[in-house]
Amino acid sequence: MMRKERLIVPLVVGLALLWGIAQYLSGVLFERELARALDDLAARGELAVKRSDVDRGWLESRGTLHLTPRFGQAWHLELPYMARHGVISTRIDGELRPHFGPGDQRLFGDALPSTPPTWQARYRTLGATLEGHLELAPFIVSQAGRELDFRGGRITFGGVYGDWRLQARLAPWRLSDGPVTLEAGPTTLESRYAYTEGAYHFSQQDLLKVERLGWHQPDLELEAHGLVLHSRTVLDEQELRVESELTLDRLVTAEQVLLAGRVALELSRVNADALRSVLAVLRDEAARGDAAQDGRELLARLEPQLLAMLQDSPRLDIHAIALDSPMLGLDARGDGALFFDSRRLEELSLAALGDPDEQASEQARWRARLYGDLTWHQVPKVVALWLGLPLDTQDLEVDVVRGRVRINGRPLPPALERLQ
Known part of the structure; x- marks a missing residue:
């Protein structure tokens, strides 16, 4: 019996020690991955990201992201x-609190008499993966004769570092202002963002689908069906490229199809190093608290880098x-291309x-x-007549x-020539 007790006590102590180490590592790894993800999000340049009220612990961590x-x-x-840390995973519970306007008014609580929506996520320590979701409850808000009827939605997110x-997925919503109404939905968005450390290189793909978009007023009704926008943005060693394709199943008015079809565009040759330098300046300005400075002053400081983005035509x-x-x-039916002549960029001025x-x-x-x-292929005769061809x-x-x-080698008609 004594031998068994001598074996059990060290075993229990060893297991407790292993549990404590695993618990500690779980919290450390969660904090590390969260910090890395926030740093890379800030490196994109569009957003300023910070944390406040941070409290790190073995069993729980808490804080506020801004x-x-x-x-x-x-x-x-x-x-x-x-965040509640476990040995193999961490459960995160939080709230979504949007503020808007110079007065930093709360959307939920000030503008809407309801509590903020909550979100949940789970971080798995071994695979370093995060999966979460956010439920958006329906609400109706009215102000000065305007009304927004939002019918709820669900957002899911997840992945690994990089x-x-x-x-x-949003249910249909309606915005009305007296007799004028805008309706949209159901709407779905699928997005994927992949990047290297510091967002030095990144690619983002987005697929937005709006089943119905309607505009109604007493003398006009427009309804678009099957609106799909697919875009892909890539920043590599040399350039930024943006590819977009917009597809419209049909735009209906007066019970007739006014428009249907697709347009596919691609912007390329935006200098990557110059873009990174612009983002670096923006991060420095925001870090120093100069975000409220005059826009013309900021433009004057950024002008050399912004013009340098055009150096590759x-x-x-x-x-x-x-x-x-x-x-x-x-x-x-058409296709073509436009180019920007990048010679002697010093002759141009954004401020002017x-x-x-x-x-x-x-x-x-x-x-x-x-x-x-x-090139406009098979141009309709009425267009040729209007252009004098x-x-x-x-x-x-x-x-x-x-x-x-x-x-076709001819100048534009006088009515259009004056617009050049």
Whole structure:
């Protein structure tokens, strides 16, 4: 019996020691991964991220996350949380507290007489994975004759460091202002964000689907069905690229299809190093508390880096335009590209674009940097007639040279020429 007791006591002590070490490591790993994720989120440049009221413990940790735009005071997102650490996983419970406006008014509690929505997540220590969800309860808010009827939704998120996913599903909602009404939904969003440390390289893919979008007023009713936006943003060693495709199943008015089709675009050749330098300046300004400084002062400081983003001659590719209007009896099939001439960038000024005395001349200098071409295949006869072209014109060749547009080698009609 004594031998058994001698074996049991060390075993119990050893197990307790292992449990304590595992418990401690679980909390340490959770804090490390949370700090890394927040640092990389801040490195994107769009948001300022910080934590307050942090209390780290073996069994529990708590704190509050704050997300705000780098500049301006349009909104502020507060996320208080409590993390309960286990040996193999950590459970996180928190609230979503949006604030808006310069007065930092609370959405839930001030604007809406309801409690903030709650969110839950679980961090698995061994796989370093996080899975969570947020439930959005329905609510109705009325103010000065306007009403927002939100019918709830669900947001799920998860992933590992360097690869995060988000899915949002919102029930239909309605915004009304007297006889004018905007309705949307159901709406779904699927997003994936993958990145390297410090967001030096990243890629983001988003798929937004809106089943129905309606605008109603006494003299006009528009209803869009099957609205889908697919975008992909990539920052690599050399450039930032943004690919987007918008698809519309149909836009209906007066019980007829006004428009249907798709448009696919790609922006490329935005200099990556210059973009990173812009984000670095923004982070420094926000860290010093200069977010409220005059916008013109900030633009003057950023102008060299912003112009440097154009040094590789950014290109906008119009991969496809495929639009039909049964109501008007027109269709459009086209493709093309636009380029920006990046030579002698020192001759351009972003600040002058906002100066009333220099605005017109500076806009002309920027337009003169545009070159490109666009082809409208099988152009409708009514369009050819309107442009003063022969009725047997098959394709419309649009050329842009130093910002001036010519169609099939001819100048624009006088009514359009005056707009250049």
